[in-house]
Amino acid sequence: MRRAELGLGELVKPATRVAGELRVPGDKSIAHRALILGALADGESVITDLPSGEDVRATVACLRSLGVRIDRDATEVRIRGAIPSPAGGGGPGWGLSNPHGPLDCANSGTTMRLLLGLLAGSSVSAVLDGDGSLRRRPMARLVEPLRRMGARIESRDGHSPLVVTGVPLQGRRHVMSVPSAQVKSALLLAGLAARGPTTVMEPVPTRDHTERLLTAMGADLRVTAGTIELRPSHRPLRAIRLAVPGDFSSASFWMAAAALRPGWSITIDAVGLNPTRTAFLRILEAMGAAVDVELTRTDLEPRGTVRVTGRPLRAVALAAEDVAGAIDEIPALLAVATQAEGRTSIVGAAELRVKESDRIAGMAEGLRRMGALIDERPDAISVEGPAALRGATVASNGDHRIAMALAIAGLAATGSSTIEDADCVAVSYPEFFATLRQVTHES
Numbered sequence: 001m002r003r004a005e006l007g008l009g010e011l012v013k014p015a016t017r018v019a020g021e022l023r024v025p026g027d028k029s030i031a032h033r034a035l036i037l038g039a040l041a042d043g044e045s046v047i048t049d050l051p052s053g054e055d056v057r058a059t060v061a062c063l064r065s066l067g068v069r070i071d072r073d074a075t076e077v078r079i080r081g082a083i084p085s086p087a088g089g090g091g092p093g094w095g096l097s098n099p100h101g102p103l104d105c106a107n108s109g110t111t112m113r114l115l116l117g118l119l120a121g122s123s124v125s126a127v128l129d130g131d132g133s134l135r136r137r138p139m140a141r142l143v144e145p146l147r148r149m150g151a152r153i154e155s156r157d158g159h160s161p162l163v164v165t166g167v168p169l170q171g172r173r174h175v176m177s178v179p180s181a182q183v184k185s186a187l188l189l190a191g192l193a194a195r196g197p198t199t200v201m202e203p204v205p206t207r208d209h210t211e212r213l214l215t216a217m218g219a220d221l222r223v224t225a226g227t228i229e230l231r232p233s234h235r236p237l238r239a240i241r242l243a244v245p246g247d248f249s250s251a252s253f254w255m256a257a258a259a260l261r262p263g264w265s266i267t268i269d270a271v272g273l274n275p276t277r278t279a280f281l282r283i284l285e286a287m288g289a290a291v292d293v294e295l296t297r298t299d300l301e302p303r304g305t306v307r308v309t310g311r312p313l314r315a316v317a318l319a320a321e322d323v324a325g326a327i328d329e330i331p332a333l334l335a336v337a338t339q340a341e342g343r344t345s346i347v348g349a350a351e352l353r354v355k356e357s358d359r360i361a362g363m364a365e366g367l368r369r370m371g372a373l374i375d376e377r378p379d380a381i382s383v384e385g386p387a388a389l390r391g392a393t394v395a396s397n398g399d400h401r402i403a404m405a406l407a408i409a410g411l412a413a414t415g416s417s418t419i420e421d422a423d424c425v426a427v428s429y430p431e432f433f434a435t436l437r438q439v440t441h442e443s
Helices: 028-040 054-065 109-120 140-148 181-191 209-216 248-259 279-287 320-325 327-337 350-354 359-369 400-410 422-427 432-439
Strands: 010-012 019-022 044-048 069-072 076-080 125-129 152-156 159-165 173-175 198-201 220-224 227-231 241-243 265-272 290-297 303-309 342-346 373-377 380-385 393-395 417-420
Touching: 010 400, 019 432, 028 044, 028 054, 028 076, 028 109, 028 181, 028 209, 054 069, 054 109, 054 422, 109 125, 109 140, 109 152, 109 159, 109 181, 140 152, 140 181, 181 198, 181 209, 181 227, 209 220, 248 265, 248 279, 248 303, 248 327, 248 400, 248 432, 279 290, 279 320, 279 327, 320 327, 320 350, 327 342, 327 350, 327 359, 327 380, 327 400, 350 359, 359 373, 359 380, 359 393, 359 400, 400 417, 400 422, 400 432, 422 432
Parallel strands: 019 265, 044 241, 173 198, 393 417
Antiparallel strands: 010 417, 044 076, 069 076, 125 159, 152 159, 198 227, 220 227, 265 303, 290 303, 342 380, 373 380
């Protein structure tokens, strides 16, 4: 029986070689959005390569609780859009049903925020709730702009559970102070059923999966530099067929692993290469790693093959705009930074403290236990390298990205490491540790 099955965490052995070619699970950011927008479309949408992680399963379960028909087999998911009904505003309405109990978003902040935007302008009353980690995540940054549109939402001091009573909404102009693709997307979903245009202005670009899907499905969307405007339409969204590309954030851990040592190399096939998601590749190149990218498809969501090969690493300095473009990859980057020559500094990263856990504190504690020199500040973190890492027992804090990032750091350590509560990787990447053994050729 494996250590993880005994509740002792997952054992990570130091690697002498990292090499291989692989695929990663489908992109959960895209999957959440495709499922929700498919539920609003006229007709049947078909999605292939939907990831099996717990976050996406939470979105599927919530949509089913709202009366959406979703059929899944081994190869594809079929979503029968809710029957259109007159909206309170000038836009489309949806034949969603009141759920019989709270909508359980589990650990998925994306599920909660997107559904809150969707339901605010619907005819549904619902309670959105989640696990202890999700209840600690801030929701006021979305609740307040939705209320300015007329939404009726009750929260627990800006946190879930959230009680939403769907009402007619009025489109508004939103100027976002903190970059957030989830908040942006939720406001656009609310705008689908609002009277008048809904405009979102973001200080730096964030992932644009929602905008791409809305455009492909026939929404009246106009995107210019830093501004997204959605105008209501009486026409329902068109159903779509979508193959979900591999999740770039999941792939980043293998890119990081390859970058740790000269000569280590990983190739990831069919991975999403949306330009709003690939800042991590530019950062790895700036650190000295060899990065080769081959685009194979450039349709709704570009995808292709990425090969990363390790070479001697040097430190980098990241500003707030760099962090916004690689927010989910920062834990993996910190693991790489332990092996780079010099001081890697990351500033403007306060958003990392309100993810599934406080990722600045969690990564700082874990890497310190492994022997790295870390300086931590409220919105910043820096790493002195190269560090002679040693095996240690480290805490994931129930956060899938911390668990995977510390496991990658463990490959460059002397001695084995134990990642506590490692089963949290099931949120996004259930096969992570099996793949880790594969690419390190562990017998």
